[in-house]
Amino acid sequence: MSEQEEVQEITHPGPILRAARDELRLSIDEVASQLHLRPSVVAMIESENYHDFSSDVFLKGYFRSYCRLVGLHEERMVELLERQLTVIVEEKRQLDKQQADEKLKAKRIHLMKLTGVAGSIVVVCALLVWTLIGSENEHELEQRSDSSLESPGAVVEPPAAPEEVAEENDSVELVLVDEKQSAAETLGETSAVTDVAIQSSNLDAEDQSSESQPVDEVSALSNQDQPQVRGTISITFTGDCWFEIYDDQDNRISADLMRDGRKFDYEFSTALRVVLGDASVAQVFVNDVQYDISSYVSTTGRAEFTVE
Structure with missing residues (x-):
């Protein structure tokens, strides 16, 4: 056995427990029976397979019981276990970070591809719209030019006589005078109705204020709900x-x-x-x-x- 392997066994608590058990000539089943554990749990502790343990609290409790059984110093062995768990947690953190970086990189690449495809679609749609609008404008210009060539000349009406213009102005003035008078009458009626409505609303407000009585506020302290025993x-x-x-x-x-x-x-x-x-x-x-x-x-x- 090389020096590196010996140092590894010294710093790893699993081989130390296995060596102590072998020295006492105890089998895994005997250790599990005395610790009230399953043989698979003892085997996982010796092989340092800590991934199946749900929490470090359980692992340390089993570990301390195992150390007491084989006569090893609990605190020193637990210190070795904590160092090993710290290394495992750090390795897991680095692995998770690496996997997260890879996922983020893949996501960015996928987003860039989607952006490129979307940009290409937008450019193609813009070209199609521009082509359609240009063709429609050309067709409309052709239709306008054809209709202007085919339409006859505009007919110019002769100017009206001065007498007809004067009669039309007089009729327009009469209509404006009548409209002003009717608007003034309507405005007067509206203002009268508004004054009556304001006076009635003021009277209602006074009646309501005179009839309203102060209401005493009643405050009660609510009892805090006590937790009920289920x-x-x-x-x-x-x-x-x-x-x-x-x-x-x-x-x-x-x-x-x-x-x-x-x-x-x-x-x-x-x-x-x-x-x-x-x-x-x-x-x-x-x-x-x-x-x-x-x-x-x-x-x-x-x-x-x-x-x-």
């Missing part, structure tokens, strides 16, 4: 199990490594989200009725469900 939840543990519970606002109510024989009781007024590290050692009762969680159990034995 029900109770009770969880009994028959083995070691990491346990978390959150309310509907995702605020953590409790989180702890529950031992064999411990029990959790809680009265809730909102929906609850419950997370169990090993559902096989937990019995859930909602309103004193056993709650079936078998459909929420994953391949690693972890269960996450919501209680309404």
Whole structure:
């Protein structure tokens, strides 16, 4: 084994746990039985396959239990684990950034292609419209020129006599005088009606103001609604199990490594989200009725469900 491989094993907690287990001559099944975990979870910890763990809290809880079982220093091992998790998170962040940059680049290229196609379509449409308008204008000019050549000359009427012009002016003046008189009469009637309407509206306003009485304002303090208890939840543990519970606002109510024989009781007024590290050692009762969680159990034995 080269020096680089030895340094890698020292700085990676998974091989250290596996070596400690081999030194104690324990199998993966025996370790899983003593830790109340599935053998696949123990294998994932030793192979440093942390992607299947939903949160670092569960991983660190299992890791500490494993270290205590094989007699390793918990804090030093957890420090190595945190360094490794930091590297994994940084690699994932860089990978996500690279993928996001590639998607953005592809999106820009696609947008440029669409812009080019749209510009080409606009240019083609403009050329077609310009061609159609030009042909219509030429056709209209040809029609106008043909109609001007075919139409006869305009007929000029002789000027009217002076006597006829004077009679027409007199009739126009009489009509204007009559229209002015009728307009003045109409204006007088309208102003009279408007004055009467204004006086009546003022009288109505005075009557309303005299009849209106002040109304006492009644203010009452509304009692603040107190949260009502929906029900109770009770969880009994028959083995070691990491346990978390959150309310509907995702605020953590409790989180702890529950031992064999411990029990959790809680009265809730909102929906609850419950997370169990090993559902096989937990019995859930909602309103004193056993709650079936078998459909929420994953391949690693972890269960996450919501209680309404």
